[in-house]
Amino acid sequence: MTRAVRTKAIGTNARPQRAASDEAKGELAAPAPQHGYEPGPGAAAIAGSGALDAAGFSRIAKALADPQRFALLERVAQAPEVACMTLVAEFPITQATISHHLKELGNAGLISARKEGKCCHFAVVRATMHRYQAELGRRLGG
Numbered sequence: 001m002t003r004a005v006r007t008k009a010i011g012t013n014a015r016p017q018r019a020a021s022d023e024a025k026g027e028l029a030a031p032a033p034q035h036g037y038e039p040g041p042g043a044a045a046i047a048g049s050g051a052l053d054a055a056g057f058s059r060i061a062k063a064l065a066d067p068q069r070f071a072l073l074e075r076v077a078q079a080p081e082v083a084c085m086t087l088v089a090e091f092p093i094t095q096a097t098i099s100h101h102l103k104e105l106g107n108a109g110l111i112s113a114r115k116e117g118k119c120c121h122f123a124v125v126r127a128t129m130h131r132y133q134a135e136l137g138r139r140l141g142g
Contacts, residue, residue: 052135060132063108068093069101076111081121
């Protein structure tokens with residue numbers, strides 16, 4: 001199936017746009033999640049109460065293993081909430097990389113996000129951290 005594509009000139013950049021007939025057919029992509037990441041299938045189980053299962057423990061351990069991701073989590077933990085633009089300004093990595101790391105931390109249940117206008121505000125989920133620490137102590141005999 002071929003689609004009619006129109007080009008709209010903006011300065012020196014030309015961007016393809018869908019024809020109005022495509023919009024009428026309902027062939028537009030679904031909107032992106034408002035909070036910047038979509039929690040993974042295990043995030044709700046991790047954020048619950050009780051002991052962590054093996055998959056939840058592993059997901060958190062993998063999320064904490066990346067040095068940049070851990071540094072982002074440390075920064076978010078320094079305040080009740082941290083705006084996304086603050087993280088982008090403070091870290092020498094791209095916004096896309098920060099967004100990816102925040103997504104992984106969210107999927108592990110380590111952070112939560114609140115959308116306000118165009119910006120997200122992130123906070124550490126302390127209950128998840130306490131459960132992870134308890135499970136780590138149990139596994140290491142401490």
